[in-house]
Amino acid sequence: MAKKGYHHGNLRTALVDACLKLIEAKGPTGFTLSEAAREAGVTPAAVYRHFEGREDLIAEAARQGYEIFADLMDYAYDKGQPSALGAFEATGRAYLAFARKYPGHYVAMFESGISINRTPELNAVATRAMGVLEKAAVDLSEHIPAEKRPPPQMFSAHIWALSHGVVELFARGSPGTKSPYPPEDLLETGIGVYLRGLGLIAPDS
Incomplete structure (x- = not known):
């Protein structure tokens, strides 16, 4: 999946959705913020526009x-x-x-x-x-x-x-x-x- 960086239409929602998928698959401590970013299709740096951490x-x-x-x-x-x-x-x-x-x-x-x-x-x-x-x-x-x-x-x-x-x-x-x-x-x-x-x-x- 191509990285969308800071141009994601609704990054906050996409990251929460990614988080929920990863929680179901790996549990709340089984994934990193970088994995959530990858699942949402954005760069890890883009995550910090909305969230301080996992x-x-x-x-x-x-x-x-x-x-x-x-x-x-x-x-x-x-x-x-x-x-x-x-x-x-x-x-x-x-x-x-x-x-x-x-x-x-x-x-x-x-x-x-x-x-x-x-x-x-x-x-x-x-x-x-x-x-x-x-x-x-x-x-x-x-x-x-x-x-x-x-x-x-x-x-x-x-x-x-x-x-x-x-x-x-x-x-x-x-x-x-x-x-x-x-x-x-x-x-x-x-x-x-x-x-x-x-x-x-x-x-x-």
Whole structure:
């Protein structure tokens, strides 16, 4: 591919797209900035017009991922309404759906080591995205007697951990981790066990 240097029409977007491809293929630490430039069809020097280094590039990929993630979580929450239980379960499923559809973004967000506090913009959108799950937890926790009610942040963190675990172990095609059950079923039944323990859904008959 011929180098386009500084004449690339939309260099920033092309570099983020290249970054996502390389993350999917090699992981967040498996490529260099020069490789991202080559994938985007520009010279390495051109990259520095937009990004200070590889971590800066990955942080932008993460920020864009959180934007998509936040919109999906908002949509799932609204779709599950007016049922607090429906909204809560929908946001859990949205987490899994996002990880499967946007693997490069997912890794940039959760597995790259990039802190959400790296930039104010990244922090703001990450807080908005995870705030949807916490909001769903707040709604649902109101159905638990006050003396048995866990803090909503703990509530949402448990579901986040469960969702993340299913994604990491069974939804990303990692060698040696094939489950006899679909990841969606694992997540749904896991959430069901958790919610039964809190008395939010009836025990199986």
